[in-house]
Amino acid sequence: MTSFTEHEQNIFVSFYLQMPESNKRLVLVAVICVTTLLLLLMYCKTMGSFSLASQQMVIKPKRSTFPRQLPPSPSCECMNHSVLLKDVLPKEQREAIMQRRTKEFQQHKARTSSVLSKLLYALPNSPLQYPIQGYTVRPLTPTLIPVLELHAGKRDSYKRAARLAQVSPAAEGGLGTFSSGQLPSSQPRCSKHHEGSAAGAQPPKKQAKTEQQLATETARLHRELEEVFLNVSKGILTTVTPDAQVTVNGAGTRGLSIESSSLVLLNELLAKVSYTSSTYHINSGDLAFFRFESHEALFPIVIKQPQVPVLYDMGTDIRSQVTIITKTFLRYPQLKVLLASIRKFYPDITVIIADDSFEPEHISGENIQQYIMPPAQGWFAGRNLAVSQVITKYLLWVDDDFFFTENTKIEEFVEVMEAVPELDVVGGSVEGNQFYFSILYEEGDGVEGGCLIRKSGGKFHPLPDLPKCYFTHGVVNFFLARTDAVRRVGFDPQLQRVAHSEFFMDGLGSLMVATCQDVKIGHQRKTAENTNPRYAKFRTPTKSDDGFKSQLHYFKNHLKCFLYS
Numbered sequence: 001m002t003s004f005t006e007h008e009q010n011i012f013v014s015f016y017l018q019m020p021e022s023n024k025r026l027v028l029v030a031v032i033c034v035t036t037l038l039l040l041l042m043y044c045k046t047m048g049s050f051s052l053a054s055q056q057m058v059i060k061p062k063r064s065t066f067p068r069q070l071p072p073s074p075s076c077e078c079m080n081h082s083v084l085l086k087d088v089l090p091k092e093q094r095e096a097i098m099q100r101r102t103k104e105f106q107q108h109k110a111r112t113s114s115v116l117s118k119l120l121y122a123l124p125n126s127p128l129q130y131p132i133q134g135y136t137v138r139p140l141t142p143t144l145i146p147v148l149e150l151h152a153g154k155r156d157s158y159k160r161a162a163r164l165a166q167v168s169p170a171a172e173g174g175l176g177t178f179s180s181g182q183l184p185s186s187q188p189r190c191s192k193h194h195e196g197s198a199a200g201a202q203p204p205k206k207q208a209k210t211e212q213q214l215a216t217e218t219a220r221l222h223r224e225l226e227e228v229f230l231n232v233s234k235g236i237l238t239t240v241t242p243d244a245q246v247t248v249n250g251a252g253t254r255g256l257s258i259e260s261s262s263l264v265l266l267n268e269l270l271a272k273v274s275y276t277s278s279t280y281h282i283n284s285g286d287l288a289f290f291r292f293e294s295h296e297a298l299f300p301i302v303i304k305q306p307q308v309p310v311l312y313d314m315g316t317d318i319r320s321q322v323t324i325i326t327k328t329f330l331r332y333p334q335l336k337v338l339l340a341s342i343r344k345f346y347p348d349i350t351v352i353i354a355d356d357s358f359e360p361e362h363i364s365g366e367n368i369q370q371y372i373m374p375p376a377q378g379w380f381a382g383r384n385l386a387v388s389q390v391i392t393k394y395l396l397w398v399d400d401d402f403f404f405t406e407n408t409k410i411e412e413f414v415e416v417m418e419a420v421p422e423l424d425v426v427g428g429s430v431e432g433n434q435f436y437f438s439i440l441y442e443e444g445d446g447v448e449g450g451c452l453i454r455k456s457g458g459k460f461h462p463l464p465d466l467p468k469c470y471f472t473h474g475v476v477n478f479f480l481a482r483t484d485a486v487r488r489v490g491f492d493p494q495l496q497r498v499a500h501s502e503f504f505m506d507g508l509g510s511l512m513v514a515t516c517q518d519v520k521i522g523h524q525r526k527t528a529e530n531t532n533p534r535y536a537k538f539r540t541p542t543k544s545d546d547g548f549k550s551q552l553h554y555f556k557n558h559l560k561c562f563l564y565s
């Protein structure tokens with residue numbers, strides 16, 4: 001604003017003091033008049049822009065804006081004493097291994113996530129009705145979208161204003177200067193000068209177009225048209241052919257709009273909107289965008305090929321329900337003790353033995369299947385081989401140096417599994433040792449990898465109505481499991497020597513595991529006769545075994561560090 005500089009003020013004051021009294025009075029009156037005029041002008045200008053701003057604020061549509069996705073997860077912190085897996089990689093190959101891992105991880109992400117993992121928000125006060133969960137379609141198959149409806153109340157001036165603002169550039173946060181002609185009549189008019197400058201800021205051509213748009217829009221509003229818009233990205237939208245009072249645009253494309261002066265007719269067409277995915281995928285999703293005026297919504301569409309169930313017939317007795325499996329290597333004395341103890345309690349149950357001994361010894365007997373492997377194929381390879389031959393719903397894993405007692409009641413395990421059908425694995429106790437653990441896992445930032453701690457003794461709450469059984473993440477080497485679930489996770493045959501927890505790590509989040517204290521099995525004592533020095537040599541992990549395991553965790557499990565505690 002205009003103001004006097006200090007210098008100008010000084011000149012003015014000294015000039016004023018030198019004047020005669022009568023002149024002074026005249027000057028004073030003049031100064032008061034000018035000041036009043038200036039103040040009035042300033043007031044007008046401020047009020048003008050203020051009311052313009054407030055007008056913009058009022059008519060700016062309460063556009064529903066979806067908050068952005070949550071920020072990416074931060075990298076996880078390795079606990080003290082963790083093994084830092086990057087350090088274990090051979091120096092000269094480190095870069096190449098890291099690059100290969102990054103590529104595989106990206107593929108893993110692509111396989112395991114979809115738009116359906118996106119966080120969606122329902123915004124308040126919306127007249128839009130749509131499915132929020134459970135709308136599932138088969139690939140390439142038209143499927144009606146249920147409950148699609150518009151609940152627009154009677155229009156009021158606010159809604160009209162919102163509609164107006166929607167087509168004006170002001171609402172888009174552009175230049176946003178209205179000429180007086182565009183503003184509703186309630187807009188206070190202060191000075192001609194202001195109007196002129198505001199209109200002058202805009203190119204005349206653009207203004208004309210905006211006015212024309214507004215005129216069209218206003219005309220539409222006067223006819224009280226309702227219009228909804230829907231779009232999707234991986235399919236097309238269709239509805240039935242409308243009658244005269246409804247206009248449908250984009251049927252058979254990704255974006256569909258329906259317009260009518262009748263809410264009833266519009267809703268009739270909305271109720272008949274179908275989605276058809278246009279690409280084949282067995283397990284994917286799409287997000288539908290639904291808009292009416294300034295109200296927006298996103299809802300998920302699950303695209304899924306139904307799976308054929310694979311069921312097991314439980315038959316009538318324990319033999320048709322459970323197969324006992326074990327893996328042996330150079331421990332025939334122990335194996336024979338185990339088999340004899342099994343037969344004492346379960347005379348005809350099937351026993352599967354995977355055997356990778358150097359000089360295999362034939363094991364005979366009713367319902368005993370011995371599978372001879374190439375020598376020293378390893379621990380998990382043997383477990384996998386045995387699992388692959390099971391035809392019953394459940395398998396019971398035992399080590400070859402265990403022995404059955406009167407407390408080895410397989411039926412109790414089966415009862416637990418049948419009572420809680422979501423369970424995949426239930427462990428017991430070996431010579432009084434229930435050994436169970438939880439796995440604390442953080443995915444990390446997706447670049448360095450996750451952090452994992454195997455925590456001995458970790459468990460959750462008891463199973464419903466089974467106070468002696470608890471949910472946990474991993475159990476001891478004596479467990480009953482669903483055959484299909486174990487096959488899905490598998491025992492990684494790369495793990496040749498000491499390995500057990502690794503199965504539960506690979507299965508974290510896919511296996512429901514529990515531990516029960518009442519089902520027990522015995523562990524044979526080491527004696528001079530049953531100890532094979534050659535066995536010990538293979539069984540004891542070497543430094544290179546540990547290094548290999550760490551590399552496996554680094555790459556396969558995309559871990560940064562792990563800790564067994």
Ligand SMILES: *[C@@H]1O[C@H](CO)[C@@H](O)[C@H](O)[C@H]1NC(C)=O
Nearest residue numbers: 076077078079080081082563
């Ligand atoms: C790790 O150990 C250091 C030193 O003993 C200690 O200050 C720190 O709090 C520990 N960090 C964690 C995560 O336990």
Ligand SMILES: *[C@@H]1O[C@H](CO)[C@@H](O)[C@H](O)[C@H]1NC(C)=O
Nearest residue numbers: 230231232233234254255289
């Ligand atoms: C659907 O329309 C909205 C608004 O026009 C747009 O922002 C969005 O990108 C569109 N979505 C798809 C999948 O085309």
